[in-house]
Amino acid sequence: MKRYRMGVIGAGNMGMAIAAGAVRAGLCPADGVLLFNRTPEKRAARAAQGFAVTDDYTGLYAACDTVLLAVKPQNFDEVLGALRAVRTQPKPVVISIAAGVPFARIEAALGADCPIIRVMPNTPLVLGKGASALVRNGAATEEQLAAVRNLFDQMGVTAVFEQEDMLNEIIPYNGSAPAYVYAFADAMVQSATAHGVPADDALRLFCQTCIGACALLLQSGKSAETLTREVCSPGGTTIEAVNVLKSRDFAGILAEASDKCIARAYELGR
Numbered sequence: 001m002k003r004y005r006m007g008v009i010g011a012g013n014m015g016m017a018i019a020a021g022a023v024r025a026g027l028c029p030a031d032g033v034l035l036f037n038r039t040p041e042k043r044a045a046r047a048a049q050g051f052a053v054t055d056d057y058t059g060l061y062a063a064c065d066t067v068l069l070a071v072k073p074q075n076f077d078e079v080l081g082a083l084r085a086v087r088t089q090p091k092p093v094v095i096s097i098a099a100g101v102p103f104a105r106i107e108a109a110l111g112a113d114c115p116i117i118r119v120m121p122n123t124p125l126v127l128g129k130g131a132s133a134l135v136r137n138g139a140a141t142e143e144q145l146a147a148v149r150n151l152f153d154q155m156g157v158t159a160v161f162e163q164e165d166m167l168n169e170i171i172p173y174n175g176s177a178p179a180y181v182y183a184f185a186d187a188m189v190q191s192a193t194a195h196g197v198p199a200d201d202a203l204r205l206f207c208q209t210c211i212g213a214c215a216l217l218l219q220s221g222k223s224a225e226t227l228t229r230e231v232c233s234p235g236g237t238t239i240e241a242v243n244v245l246k247s248r249d250f251a252g253i254l255a256e257a258s259d260k261c262i263a264r265a266y267e268l269g270r
């Protein structure tokens with residue numbers, strides 16, 4: 001079998017977004033990416049896009065320099081169980097994006113000498129606007145980490161952490177955060193329609209406000225507190241809204257949601 005730069009086991013939403021991002025950024029040609037899919041229809045569709053395809057992920061593991069594991073955490077044991085039997089040297093660099101699955105579980109199957117980079121990405125990565133957190137295991141070198149970071153930098157921003165646990169602790173703030181934002185947008189649009197604002201106008205104006213307000217927060221050098229004060233003139237309209245958010249413990253609700261989210265990541269890892 002020829003050698004491939006990258007292989008993807010779990011070529012679903014995230015797996016395909018990362019494979020397509022690598023090709024778009026010119027890091028490898030489409031036929032240098034080998035995708036595993038279980039169904040012939042999906043394999044045919046991916047092959048039509050120029051990717052190499054296979055129905056054998058143990059062969060993929062042996063044939064690729066880098067292997068992306070992008071199956072759901074619930075399917076990890078099955079995949080790792082099959083990869084355990086593959087003898088290949090040198091071992092590929094393994095990237096795992098599964099929420100909560102720790103190095104120890106992957107190393108137990110692939111060996112502690114297998115370089116592994118765990119990444120917590122998020123779905124805006126499909127537009128090249130992702131936010132990904134990375135951590136390496138003991139066998140992965142700084143160079144291997146830098147190469148994987150470069151891959152995810154092509155699809156948004158990245159942060160590297162030393163401690164593996166940080167990949168669980170970060171989930172509410174990047175991996176799961178899009179769902180918080182959509183819940184916020186939905187609630188704002190519902191409120192707007194109750195006041196007679198057409199839903200599509202409310203959504204467009206609110207989303208652009210989120211984009212603009214976040215850009216201001218990142219680029220102005222001012223804190224969220226200062227920027228909030230600048231919108232809240234005394235006796236004005238915004239302070240009325242902010243007072244309700246405070247009295248209903250908006251921050252406490254978000255903290256509780258994030259605690260649950262993180263606890264579930266640890267649970268999935270056990």
Ligand SMILES: NC(=O)c1ccc[n+]([C@@H]2O[C@H](COP(=O)([O-])OP(=O)(O)OC[C@H]3O[C@@H](n4cnc5c(N)ncnc54)[C@H](OP(=O)(O)O)[C@@H]3O)[C@@H](O)[C@H]2O)c1
Pocket residue numbers: 009010011012013014015037038039042070071072073075078079097098099120121122123175176
């Ligand atoms: N979605 C997010 O927001 C997000 C954020 C951060 C991290 N993640 C992580 O990304 C990973 C993938 O999520 P996703 O949303 O991309 O899921 P997805 O679209 O459902 O993709 C999962 C893929 O895994 C394949 N698969 C399932 N069982 C398999 C098995 N037993 N053997 C081999 N392949 C199997 C499926 O193959 P078929 O196509 O053949 O069914 C599918 O292509 C998860 O581990 C998740 O924790 C997701």
